[in-house]
Amino acid sequence: MERQHKLQLSQVYCVDSDSLIELKRYPIDVFLIVWQKIEAMAKSGDLISHFEVHKEITNGKDEIADWGKSHRKIFKDVDGCQLTEIVKVQGQYDVAAWAKEISKTSPWADPWLIALAICEPAMVVTEEGNKPNKIPFVANLLGVNCLKLIDFFRTIGIKL
Numbered sequence: 001m002e003r004q005h006k007l008q009l010s011q012v013y014c015v016d017s018d019s020l021i022e023l024k025r026y027p028i029d030v031f032l033i034v035w036q037k038i039e040a041m042a043k044s045g046d047l048i049s050h051f052e053v054h055k056e057i058t059n060g061k062d063e064i065a066d067w068g069k070s071h072r073k074i075f076k077d078v079d080g081c082q083l084t085e086i087v088k089v090q091g092q093y094d095v096a097a098w099a100k101e102i103s104k105t106s107p108w109a110d111p112w113l114i115a116l117a118i119c120e121p122a123m124v125v126t127e128e129g130n131k132p133n134k135i136p137f138v139a140n141l142l143g144v145n146c147l148k149l150i151d152f153f154r155t156i157g158i159k160l
Contacts, residue, residue, distance in 0.1 A: 015053070017053045019152070079119070111138075
């Protein structure tokens with residue numbers, strides 16, 4: 001299902017839970033510029049994520065869980081486009097790896113994050129390595145680019 005996109009003047013970034021958790025290494029009182037940029041991008045819609053990521057990060061009781069709860073609007077719910085794309089995403093995973101992940105009771109945001117990035121379109125920010133059944137590997141097979149958090153900072157112009 002194709003979405004009609006408005007003219008996009010800026011890059012949208014779709015952030016994984018591991019990158020949000022990694023942000024804890026950048027406390028606001030020391031890295032104010034990082035958090036100001038994250039806040040501005042969240043407000044403008046240039047930083048998004050999936051509701052499954054929201055589930056992953058808000059299970060805890062820390063500053064990232066609190067941040068996720070106060071920024072609910074960046075976490076997108078499943079829609080028709082994602083439902084179409086998730087089938088393609090699933091096809092890029094090893095059958096056994098897919099079955100293992102979906103049998104768990106904890107949330108698994110990875111395939112939904114990739115589907116969202118296809119639909120938006122967006123670049124994924126994740127700390128995962130480029131190995132089979134991991135976000136960068138699967139995303140690249142589907143034409144979605146990925147960045148690590150530090151490269152995301154470079155791309156958006158954060159220099160500490």
